[in-house]
Amino acid sequence: xxxxxxxxxxxxxxxxxxxxxxxxxxxxxxxxxxxxxxxxxxxxxxxxxxxxxxxxxxxxxxxxxxxxxxxxxxxxxxxxxxxxxxxxxxxxxxxxxxxxxxxxxxxxxxxxxxxxx
Numbered sequence: 001x002x003x004x005x006x007x008x009x010x011x012x013x014x015x016x017x018x019x020x021x022x023x024x025x026x027x028x029x030x031x032x033x034x035x036x037x038x039x040x041x042x043x044x045x046x047x048x049x050x051x052x053x054x055x056x057x058x059x060x061x062x063x064x065x066x067x068x069x070x071x072x073x074x075x076x077x078x079x080x081x082x083x084x085x086x087x088x089x090x091x092x093x094x095x096x097x098x099x100x101x102x103x104x105x106x107x108x109x110x111x112x113x114x115x116x117x
Contacts, residue, residue, distance in 0.1 A: 002090050003081035004073040005028075008056035012096045013070075014089055021071065028070055029055070029114045036076075042088060046071035051094050060111055080083060095108065 001019040005027060006012045016024045024032050024045060033076040035046035047055060047069045055069030073092050075082040084092070 001074065001081065002089065004084060004089055004096070006059060006072065007059040007095050009099055009101070011099065012093050013100055014093075024072075024081075027072055034081075035061070037063050040088070041076035042084070042092070043074055043076050044071055045074060045081070049075065057100075057109070059096055059100050066109060066111075073089045 002016050004012050005015050015027075021032075022088075028045060029045040030053070031048040032045050034043045034045045036043055044067070046062065046067050047053065050068030053069070056090060058067045058071065060068060062065050073084060073088075075084050075088065086108070100110040101112045101114065103112060104110075
């Protein structure tokens with residue numbers, strides 16, 4: 001299964017993995033939680049305990065706020081996760097390419113985006 005892995009402070013990378021719960025959990029470092037922020041069949045899978053474990057702030061996802069810790073994007077079928085298409089890999093690589101760092105402010109967090117080629 002082809003996925004796009006996003007670690008805090010790094011550009012996304014494509015990985016080919018065997019689709020097992022153990023593999024999915026090892027990527028995010030614990031129990032998995034899936035969210036569905038996009039209209040197309042793509043899931044964002046992260047660590048369910050990211051906040052409680054105080055995992056590093058990673059990226060802002062519109063409608064969900066800041067995702068903590070490593071997450072990955074995968075395709076979706078009606079019943080399970082599946083690999084991303086090449087078009088999805090290209091689109092989401094561009095979306096998450098810029099690294100984000102966060103500065104605490106009195107009103108919450110302010111993202112600082114590091115643009116690179």
